[in-house]
Amino acid sequence: MRFGIVVDSACDLPAEFYVGHGINILPISIHLGEETLVDDRDPALIARYLAEDLGARGAAARTEPYTVEQIRDVFLGRLVLDYDCVFCLTITSTRSPIFEHARKASFAILNSYQAVRKAAGVDGPFLMRVIDSQTLFSGQGVVVYEATRLIDAHSTIGAARERLEFIAQNTYGYMLPRDLYYLRARAQKKGDGSRTVGWFTATLGSALDIKPILRGWRGATGPVGKARGFDAGAKALFAYAQERVSAGLLVPVLCLSYGGDLAEMRALQGYDSLRMTCEEHGVELLESPMSVTGMVNVGVGALTLGFASPEHDAQF
Structure with a gap:
C-alpha cells in the first residue's frame, strides 16, 4: 500500500x-x-x-x-x-x-x-x-x-x-515571542484579543522586557511561564526541554523553529547543552526556519519548540 x-x-x-x-x-x-x-x-x-x-x-x-x-x-x-x-x-x-x-x-x-x-x-x-x-x-x-x-x-x-x-x-508545542506589541496587534487583526496579549500586558512586558512562554497542548494555547528578556526565556525553554529529553520522550525527536537566521538560534545560551543532551539520548534534533505563516502570526524572531512526552506540569 x-x-x-x-x-x-x-x-x-x-x-x-x-x-x-x-x-x-x-x-x-x-x-x-x-x-x-x-x-x-x-x-x-x-x-x-x-x-x-x-x-x-x-x-x-x-x-x-x-x-x-x-x-x-x-x-x-x-x-x-x-x-x-x-x-x-x-x-x-x-x-x-x-x-x-x-x-x-x-x-x-x-x-x-x-x-x-x-x-x-x-x-x-x-x-x-x-x-x-x-x-x-x-x-x-x-x-x-x-x-x-x-x-x-x-x-x-x-x-x-x-x-x-x-x-x-501528548505533544507539547512552546513558543517564545520577541515583540509583544506585534503579538497584540496581530491578535486584534484576527479578533483574538481574549486569548492573547492585552494592551496592559504588552506595555508592561515591553517596558520591563518580560517575555511570556506560551504553550500549545491538546488544543489549548496560553502562557505557562515568563522570563526577563528573550535570551533568558530561550535559556529557560532549552533547559526545560533538556529535562524532558532526559526523562524520556514518546517520540525520539525534538523540533525547533526560529523566525530568522538559524545561526542566531544556535548562538542562544543553552542551545549547545540541549543539542548534546539530544545526542546522548538518541533524540533527533530537527531545526527549521519558521514558516512565513508562522512569522505573520507571531512575529519575526520568535522561537518555537516541540516534543511528545508523558503528561507533566511545565516548570519555568
Missing part, C-alpha cells in the same frame, strides 16, 4: 525532511496590502520575507488557507492516484479552520475517488485520515515525524491512526 502525508504550510520541519519523505503541503495565502504571498514553505520566500523586512507589514496581513473545494481538487487531481492512503495532519483546529476544511473535503473525496482512479487504471480503494495535531508550528512537526516512522515500519492503517492520535494528545 502506498502511504502519503499531507500537512499545512504552518508545520515547521526542515526543507530536506519534506523532500526526503515526499510530504505534500497545503499552501496558505498571505495578503500583504496589494501583494499576495503563497506560503508553501519555499526557502526562497522565507529568505525574502526576512531580507525585505516584510514582517513590518505582517500584523495587518490576512491569511487564507485552502478551502474545502481546493483541498478536494488537490486530492482528486493527483493524490488519490499517487497514494492508496493519505494521513492529513493539520495545525490545531482551535487556531485555524484547516482541520475542518480537510475533514469536510474528505467526504467529497471518498465519495468521488473511484471514478478518478478507474479512469487512470488504478485499482483498489483509497483511504484518507484527517488528524488534528492539537498543537502548532514545531509541535505539529513532531506528529508528522511520527507518521513517517509508522509508514517506514509498515504499520497498519488502524494502528497508525491510533498512534498518531495518541501522540497528538
Whole structure:
C-alpha cells in the first residue's frame, strides 16, 4: 500500500525532511496590502520575507488557507492516484479552520475517488485520515515525524491512526515571542484579543522586557511561564526541554523553529547543552526556519519548540 502525508504550510520541519519523505503541503495565502504571498514553505520566500523586512507589514496581513473545494481538487487531481492512503495532519483546529476544511473535503473525496482512479487504471480503494495535531508550528512537526516512522515500519492503517492520535494528545508545542506589541496587534487583526496579549500586558512586558512562554497542548494555547528578556526565556525553554529529553520522550525527536537566521538560534545560551543532551539520548534534533505563516502570526524572531512526552506540569 502506498502511504502519503499531507500537512499545512504552518508545520515547521526542515526543507530536506519534506523532500526526503515526499510530504505534500497545503499552501496558505498571505495578503500583504496589494501583494499576495503563497506560503508553501519555499526557502526562497522565507529568505525574502526576512531580507525585505516584510514582517513590518505582517500584523495587518490576512491569511487564507485552502478551502474545502481546493483541498478536494488537490486530492482528486493527483493524490488519490499517487497514494492508496493519505494521513492529513493539520495545525490545531482551535487556531485555524484547516482541520475542518480537510475533514469536510474528505467526504467529497471518498465519495468521488473511484471514478478518478478507474479512469487512470488504478485499482483498489483509497483511504484518507484527517488528524488534528492539537498543537502548532514545531509541535505539529513532531506528529508528522511520527507518521513517517509508522509508514517506514509498515504499520497498519488502524494502528497508525491510533498512534498518531495518541501522540497528538501528548505533544507539547512552546513558543517564545520577541515583540509583544506585534503579538497584540496581530491578535486584534484576527479578533483574538481574549486569548492573547492585552494592551496592559504588552506595555508592561515591553517596558520591563518580560517575555511570556506560551504553550500549545491538546488544543489549548496560553502562557505557562515568563522570563526577563528573550535570551533568558530561550535559556529557560532549552533547559526545560533538556529535562524532558532526559526523562524520556514518546517520540525520539525534538523540533525547533526560529523566525530568522538559524545561526542566531544556535548562538542562544543553552542551545549547545540541549543539542548534546539530544545526542546522548538518541533524540533527533530537527531545526527549521519558521514558516512565513508562522512569522505573520507571531512575529519575526520568535522561537518555537516541540516534543511528545508523558503528561507533566511545565516548570519555568
